[in-house]
Amino acid sequence: MLGRINHVALAVPDLSAAESAYRDTLGARVSARQLLPEHGVTVVFVELPNSKVELLEPLGENSPIAAFLEKNPAGGMHHICYEVEDILTARDQLKQSGARVLGDGDPKIGAHGKLVLFLHPKDFFGTLIELEQV
């Protein structure tokens, strides 16, 4: 079911500081900011030769990463995103196996304009999983 790692996402309390650390200290290429109010985050991508790192900062009142940052005030790894070829087939197989899909279970348009959905971290060893159709 799983293809490549599309990205690893870090929740950060201060996106400007994180952008500067990745761009200036680590010497990585950092994308322009994207504001995604429907997901409650502002995001940039650190572009690496083999993958990407997504830096997420809360946007708006009910950001889904606000609670995570309360528990992890310095920031931390928030989710890992795997590519799948057919997200609806993957979702149906996962539900059959008893895995919990977050939200209403329907894929949403993610930061790359592709369909994504999230799997409950308690079903996968404490790590939130994002699936992205490529």
Ligand code: CO
């Ligand atoms: Co993501």
